[in-house]
Amino acid sequence: MCGIVGYIGKNNCLPLLIEGLKRLEYRGYDSSGISCLHQGSISTFKKTGKIVNMEATVPKSLSATIGIGHTRWATHGGVTDENSHPHLSQNNKFAIVHNGIIENYKTLKTHLENDGYTFRSSTDSEVIAHLLEKNYTGDFEKSFHKTLSLLEGTYGIVALSLDNPDYLMIGRKGSPLVLGIGNDEMFVASDVSAFLGHTKQVVYLEDNEISKLSINNFKTTDFTLEEKKKEIATIDWDISELNKNNFEHYLLKEIYEQPESIRRAFAGRFMESIGTAKLGGLNMTPQELINIDRVGVIACGTSYHAGLVGSYVLEELARVPTAVHIASEIRYKNPIVDKNSVYFAVSQSGETIDTFLAMKEFQRKGSRVLGICNVVGSTIPRESNGGVYVHSGPEISVASTKAFTSQLTVFYLFSLLMGRMKDVSQQKGIELIQALKMIPEQIEEILKSTEKIQSIAKEYSKLDNFLFLGRGISYPVALEGALKLKEISYRHAEGIPAGEIKHGPIALIDKNTPVIFIVPKDHLQEKMISNIEEVKARGGRLLAICTPNNQRVKELVHDYIEIPECDPLLSPLLSIIPLQLLAYYVAKELGCDIDQPRNLAKSVTVE
Numbered sequence: 001m002c003g004i005v006g007y008i009g010k011n012n013c014l015p016l017l018i019e020g021l022k023r024l025e026y027r028g029y030d031s032s033g034i035s036c037l038h039q040g041s042i043s044t045f046k047k048t049g050k051i052v053n054m055e056a057t058v059p060k061s062l063s064a065t066i067g068i069g070h071t072r073w074a075t076h077g078g079v080t081d082e083n084s085h086p087h088l089s090q091n092n093k094f095a096i097v098h099n100g101i102i103e104n105y106k107t108l109k110t111h112l113e114n115d116g117y118t119f120r121s122s123t124d125s126e127v128i129a130h131l132l133e134k135n136y137t138g139d140f141e142k143s144f145h146k147t148l149s150l151l152e153g154t155y156g157i158v159a160l161s162l163d164n165p166d167y168l169m170i171g172r173k174g175s176p177l178v179l180g181i182g183n184d185e186m187f188v189a190s191d192v193s194a195f196l197g198h199t200k201q202v203v204y205l206e207d208n209e210i211s212k213l214s215i216n217n218f219k220t221t222d223f224t225l226e227e228k229k230k231e232i233a234t235i236d237w238d239i240s241e242l243n244k245n246n247f248e249h250y251l252l253k254e255i256y257e258q259p260e261s262i263r264r265a266f267a268g269r270f271m272e273s274i275g276t277a278k279l280g281g282l283n284m285t286p287q288e289l290i291n292i293d294r295v296g297v298i299a300c301g302t303s304y305h306a307g308l309v310g311s312y313v314l315e316e317l318a319r320v321p322t323a324v325h326i327a328s329e330i331r332y333k334n335p336i337v338d339k340n341s342v343y344f345a346v347s348q349s350g351e352t353i354d355t356f357l358a359m360k361e362f363q364r365k366g367s368r369v370l371g372i373c374n375v376v377g378s379t380i381p382r383e384s385n386g387g388v389y390v391h392s393g394p395e396i397s398v399a400s401t402k403a404f405t406s407q408l409t410v411f412y413l414f415s416l417l418m419g420r421m422k423d424v425s426q427q428k429g430i431e432l433i434q435a436l437k438m439i440p441e442q443i444e445e446i447l448k449s450t451e452k453i454q455s456i457a458k459e460y461s462k463l464d465n466f467l468f469l470g471r472g473i474s475y476p477v478a479l480e481g482a483l484k485l486k487e488i489s490y491r492h493a494e495g496i497p498a499g500e501i502k503h504g505p506i507a508l509i510d511k512n513t514p515v516i517f518i519v520p521k522d523h524l525q526e527k528m529i530s531n532i533e534e535v536k537a538r539g540g541r542l543l544a545i546c547t548p549n550n551q552r553v554k555e556l557v558h559d560y561i562e563i564p565e566c567d568p569l570l571s572p573l574l575s576i577i578p579l580q581l582l583a584y585y586v587a588k589e590l591g592c593d594i595d596q597p598r599n600l601a602k603s604v605t606v607e
């Protein structure tokens with residue numbers, strides 16, 4: 001969603017702000033803008049569309065050492081130049097960039113209008129700039145504090161003041177902000193990738209914190225002005241991970257990274273000789289783990305699908321009932337919380353507002369919530385009661401791929417750990433570990449069929465209304481395959497439990513309906529074959545994901561893509577790969593904006 005970057009230092013901020021905004025492009029946006037202090041005034045450039053549109057309006061000769069920038073993903077007010085950030089106060093004394101939503105902006109706007117302030121945009125954010133000016137009595141810090149105390153809602157705000165060129169003011173409540181500490185230069189951004197090429201030293205702001213950022217130092221207080229001691233952390237990944245390398249799109253790169261990202265997710269977490277796993281971050285004693293009698297998962301989108309796979313694995317290995325909840329639903333449902341339950345908040349970004357707020361609701365009811373997240377230092381892991389990082393590395397493409405398979409890997413590890421405390425024997429545990437360790441190579445094997453998948457995708461891109469069918473543990477894979485396809489190719493797709501097809505969806509089938517069957521080698525294979533027969537009799541265009549020896553399936557369908565045989569519980573790690581590639585190549589065939597699909601944002605930080 002919206003992205004923020006700010007700079008104060010010895011260098012020209014304009015190329016740094018533009019570079020930072022480009023690094024944030026992956027979050028999804030529809031307009032961008034920058035403001036800087038230049039020759040006694042605030043110069044502002046903003047434009048709808050890609051950052052290059054805005055960049056083209058910035059004079060090459062312009063130079064400034066303090067500035068702020070923003071990529072906007074419209075919520076309040078249409079996609080127009082005026083609604084883009086930064087927003088300026090009435091007399092152009094203050095400029096602000098804002099992520100989040102100011103819920104009481106209408107009331108504030110009415111008061112400001114009554115006081116003679118004129119609004120140039122239809123956003124909620126503009127009130128902040130006017131309030132800064134209205135509350136200013138010569139002390140920017142004070143006016144910033146006063147302004148924030150009037151705001152209801154969520155925000156990450158960076159403000160620039162014409163009369164105070166030595167510092168930026170920054171405030172956070174519900175929308176992430178991180179400071180970058182350099183030499184004679186400081187950064188602030190909604191995500192470290194904006195400045196990672198310049199410094200790896202960072203300070204994460206917490207909710208209800210305000211920072212004053214000067215060229216060589218920063219001071220952080222809470223809203224009562226009490227100073228907070230902040231730790232400087234070091235980012236342990238590199239800017240090169242943010243590049244596409246030789247891939248045409250980040251999505252393809254990230255699909256190809258999965259053998260490595262899965263290895264990273266399980267690295268150092270097996271205790272192979274006794275067939276179990278160790279997950280230090282859970283902050284739970286063995287007794288507490290044994291006492292878990294229910295597990296709940298809270299998540300959205302792809303992370304929700306990972307949770308669904310996790311529920312099959314946990315119930316199978318650990319025999320612990322596991323319920324998976326869509327975060328935006330459960331948080332308004334007055335959830336019933338059991339004393340001996342543990343909840344997992346699963347999120348690639350660690351910032352998804354629905355997942356975060358659902359987590360808070362569970363915690364309020366006294367529950368322990370553990371995070372399964374990718375972005376280190378993000379809000380969910382910091383506010384959870386413990387958890388596990390999946391260590392996929394930065395996922396830039398909006399559609400999630402490698403984070404999904406890493407989340408699954410963590411569910412396998414946790415299920416193994418729990419299972420070994422309950423029903424699973426040492427031998428079975430060892431076998432599972434060995435099978436998991438083979439997965440990266442098996443994925444490499446699947447990646448060798450990319451050309452075949454590409455030519456299948458060429459044919460299927462001519463069709464619309466895809467059905468993805470799976471049973472048991474392959475049902476969430478069907479959901480995820482369908483989600484990938486619709487997100488990046490804009491083709492309509494539905495994931496359906498294959499047994500349900502007769503109860504309605506079979507009415508959709510005609511000769512132009514592509515139906516994709518996920519048929520790993522497991523105890524439901526025969527049932528899937530019956531479903532294939534049913535659909536074939538009605539004339540669908542059939543594609544199967546199946547194992548090499550499954551001659552019967554191969555003979556029934558028009559096209560097939562092979563995945564290696566593996567332990568049936570692990571099959572989602574393999575069967576999702578061809579579906580990710582299929583979505584990619586269909587989207588490519590259709591000329592879609594693969595890494596930044598229309599209307600989508602990488603981290604959904606507003607409800």
Ligand code: F6R
Nearest residue numbers: 301302303347348349352399400
């Ligand atoms: C799918 C996708 C979204 C996210 C969802 C949750 O490709 O990217 O469905 O999975 O918005 O995001 P996180 O995992 O960051 O909480």
